[in-house]
Amino acid sequence: MTRPPGSGAGDEPMIAGGGPAAPSAALLAETAVRALREEALLGPKPGLVDHRGGGAHDDMDLPLLLASAEALRPVFRAVADASERTALGVGLREELGRLGRAGDRVMLRATRGVNTHRGALWALGLLVAGAAGARDEREGVRRAARLAALPDRRMPAGALSNGERARRRHGVRGARGEAVAGFPHVVDVALPRLRRAGAAGAERDVARLDALLEVMSLLDDTCVLHRGGVEGLRMVRRGASRVLAEGGAGTDSGRAALMDLDRRLRSHRLSPGGSGDLLAAALFLDMVPWPEPSAGTGREVVACRR
Numbered sequence: 001m002t003r004p005p006g007s008g009a010g011d012e013p014m015i016a017g018g019g020p021a022a023p024s025a026a027l028l029a030e031t032a033v034r035a036l037r038e039e040a041l042l043g044p045k046p047g048l049v050d051h052r053g054g055g056a057h058d059d060m061d062l063p064l065l066l067a068s069a070e071a072l073r074p075v076f077r078a079v080a081d082a083s084e085r086t087a088l089g090v091g092l093r094e095e096l097g098r099l100g101r102a103g104d105r106v107m108l109r110a111t112r113g114v115n116t117h118r119g120a121l122w123a124l125g126l127l128v129a130g131a132a133g134a135r136d137e138r139e140g141v142r143r144a145a146r147l148a149a150l151p152d153r154r155m156p157a158g159a160l161s162n163g164e165r166a167r168r169r170h171g172v173r174g175a176r177g178e179a180v181a182g183f184p185h186v187v188d189v190a191l192p193r194l195r196r197a198g199a200a201g202a203e204r205d206v207a208r209l210d211a212l213l214e215v216m217s218l219l220d221d222t223c224v225l226h227r228g229g230v231e232g233l234r235m236v237r238r239g240a241s242r243v244l245a246e247g248g249a250g251t252d253s254g255r256a257a258l259m260d261l262d263r264r265l266r267s268h269r270l271s272p273g274g275s276g277d278l279l280a281a282a283l284f285l286d287m288v289p290w291p292e293p294s295a296g297t298g299r300e301v302v303a304c305r306r
């Protein structure tokens, strides 16, 4: 498995038989927070929060995103602990639901009410749970998807979320459907792009930006649909495709197209927050020191483009 430079795996503990040990709950939580931090620090990202400011968000900035990521560390730790001691089933799903809802409250306390990482906590929470006890990446993702598909009878009926409204209106699968399907935009889109670019010697941040752009060019992001409808989603997807067609973030013309897209997304208040979450999920999977190497996920790049 090729890792982008600086991905940090390789110093994992060894067990007596010579193979690497399963990552501890503390390490999984640390890796999840690190993935969130590295996504936040990456830039320039079109429409998203980075070192330059809040992007399309007038209520967020980089320090807020970093504080939110740090506040979620004990939540990820509790998710990993629960997943280590409980067999995969409805009981664990309901415990994760409880931890996830408590995590949403932790995040909102840390950000004074701003929704920085709700979607990321969902995706990374499931992937942390899947990784606890998995031998390799493929098994980790499969376990996460199975957990997402299980019923959570304790989920309180509340007001319709923005994502639910967008899903009903536009018939898209949203954050929940992405997880149940086994995170296709992470596993079949972002990760192969990151790894191909890493293998070809691309600069780490360029590889990450191009992976983000590829997800943006394909994803039905309910964050975008909620704010800008179908027209907004078209602007995001076409704009991201254009940056890649111009050569991506590592070329002069690709970079000019990226900055142009950034200006347009900011002026229309369009945030590709779901794509940001899924890039963080890809970084997480790439940084986990899995006990066994896997030759990817066994799935080839799928036709997500509609």
Ligand SMILES: CC(C)(COP(=O)(O)OP(=O)(O)OC[C@H]1O[C@@H](n2cnc3c(N)ncnc32)[C@H](O[C@H]2O[C@H](COP(=O)(O)OP(=O)(O)OP(=O)(O)O)[C@@H](O)[C@H]2O)[C@@H]1O)[C@@H](O)C(=O)NCCC(=O)NCCS
Binding pocket: 057, 079, 096, 097, 098, 099, 100, 101, 114, 115, 116, 117, 118, 119, 120, 121, 122, 123, 125, 126, 152, 161, 162, 163, 164, 173, 174, 175, 176, 178, 219, 220, 221, 222, 223, 226, 227, 271, 273, 274, 275, 277, 278
């Ligand atoms: C399953 C839940 C995530 C709930 O999902 P639902 O769709 O019902 O609700 P939303 O609250 O809308 O959250 C979905 C967020 O997921 C991200 N997202 C969007 N599209 C996709 C996609 N196709 N695939 C994957 N992920 C996607 C996106 O998150 C980002 O946007 C958020 C910021 O949005 P923003 O519009 O700025 O803020 P708002 O305050 O919401 O609106 P404004 O008024 O400001 O416009 C930010 O969080 C980004 O991360 C979507 O927003 C899940 O929460 C759930 O059910 N949890 C229960 C607990 C649980 O079971 N947990 C288990 C694991 S621990």
Ligand SMILES: Nc1ncnc2[nH]cnc12
Binding pocket: 039, 040, 045, 047, 048, 049, 050, 055, 057, 060, 065, 116, 117, 120, 271, 272, 273, 274, 276, 277
């Ligand atoms: N960098 C970012 N900016 C805004 N929303 C996000 N959701 C996930 N990452 C984000």
